Amino acid sequence: NPNVEILVYPGAGHAFHADYRPSYNQAAADDGWNRCVGWFNKHLKA
Incomplete structure (x- = not known):
């Protein structure tokens, strides 16, 4: 894809995000979390 x-x-x-x-x-962990939330906001925002 x-x-x-x-x-x-x-x-x-x-488990690099498990503090x-x-x-x-x-x-x-910080970068991954920010990218994840950014993706959610872009694609799943109501």
């Missing part, structure tokens, strides 16, 4: 965007965060492994785990990566 040409509309798919895949983003890899170097140095961020599995209670050693694998937490704040920069990747």
Whole structure:
């Protein structure tokens, strides 16, 4: 699908958004969250 965007965060492994785990990566988590919310606002806004 040409509309798919895949983003890899170097140095961020599995569960990088889980702030209670050693694998937490704040920069990747913040960017991923902002991108997710931005996508929701763009495509799911009522």
